Amino acid sequence: MIVRVAFGTVLSLGLAAASPQELITFDGSCVYDGDVLDTEGVYGFESDADAEAATKRIMDQTGLVQNFTIRAADVPNAAAVINGESRMILYNQQFMRDVRRTTNTDWAAVSIMAHEVGHHLQGHTIRAGGSRPASELEADRYSGFVLHKMGATLEQAQAAMNALGSEAGSPTHPRKSARLAAITNGWQAAEDIRRNGTTPASQTPTNASTQSQVPTPPVSGGSGMPVPGTVTSPPPIQYVSRVVFPQDPVVYMVTNAGDIVALTPTGPALVGKRAPPTMPGFAWMYQTAFVTYGVTFAGEVIGQYPNGVFYPVGFVTAPS
Incomplete structure (x- = not known):
């Protein structure tokens, strides 16, 4: 099955359709490849409709409510930022366009957005100090997992990191080989779930709405004789x-x-x-x-x- 992720059209729009502009300041940030954001703030613009749609597809895999907004901005690449109670994903449209041209796949841009979504969903932006190696690997693993669920191959899920990652690493971002391993780990976890045909037992919810009623041995009545047809309902979820x-x-x-x-x-x-x-x-x-x-x-x-x-x-x- 071929799944088309509409990011090429998004990125080809460039900044022409991005308005109005606003100065965005932030208390904390996690940047995709380790570049430093301007502490005075960055300029943000309206995000592309297709970028919003791609992010919605990412969020649809989680079942969670989207607790952030998306803005095109003059950031070096992409970043998850927070200001008070406001969360945003900022992305550079020209950067995304260049990534797609370099990798020849729309999945590269989607994986970067998924990485930033992972930062927000895992609470990284509320920690002091911004990006950290452990946080980046967690976000990379999330991107691999969710891209598999969206239909990407492992090669497609790793395309952006293969093109952009540095083997040197930095104090905030691990080397490329570690980040590729994290993406692989997340992708493989989703593949294991698909192959087994169900969610692993350790992650299967138990509640009255989904659990079937299983007959138990008959309960004895006052005479000591079993009462036929007695079943025990599962306990209600609490x-x-x-x-x-x-x-x-x-x-x-x-x-x-x-x-x-x-x-x-x-x-x-x-x-x-x-x-x-x-x-x-x-x-x-x-x-x-x-x-x-x-x-x-x-x-x-x-x-x-x-x-x-x-x-x-x-x-x-x-x-x-």
């Missing part, structure tokens, strides 16, 4: 706690079955599992296909940089 990531408007809940779900307008969307602790000092692990955080006995949600340093990302509270 939220036992809420996971809060500051400045992230999405509500994440933990169910009595250990599922982590995001509450969306169309209903709960499964995003991960509550897993047993894998390191000392943690009560449990917040685990998704893209990231794993430790949760302390005090309810703090903690991430870890590659050098072993821990950093806070959120907290757990009561469900109401």
Whole structure:
């Protein structure tokens, strides 16, 4: 099956259709290839209709509500930025056009947008310090995963990184080989799900609306004789706690079955599992296909940089 991602038309529009302009300032940012954004702000313009559509297709794979806007801007390439409670993805239209010409595939531009979407969905822009190697690899893995779900081959998912990545790396961005490995890991995770024909058991939600009623051995009546035809219904889904990531408007809940779900307008969307602790000092692990955080006995949600340093990302509270 051939899937056409309409980015070539988008990029060919250039800046001619981008108006009105505005000065965009930001508190934090994650840039695709490590370039530094102007601390005084950048100029933003209306995004292309097809760029919006491509991003919607990316978000459709998650089941989550889009919590950011998209703007064309005078950034070096593409960036996820945040200013207060406002989140944006900024992209340079000429850069995207050049990427498509260099790689000869629309998927290259889509993978860059997916990478920036991954930064927002995983809360990277709310952390102090901007881009970090671990954050970039998480966003790369997300792009590989979601591009597979959209129909891209591994080669197409890696096209932009193969063309743009540097083997030298930097203090904020890993070397190209590491980033390609992260994209491959995400793409392969999606392929494993497709090959198995279902979501892995560790990520299958358990609730009354989807679980079938399974007959159990007959229950004895007062006479000690079994009561025929008795069935036991599965327990109703209950939220036992809420996971809060500051400045992230999405509500994440933990169910009595250990599922982590995001509450969306169309209903709960499964995003991960509550897993047993894998390191000392943690009560449990917040685990998704893209990231794993430790949760302390005090309810703090903690991430870890590659050098072993821990950093806070959120907290757990009561469900109401």
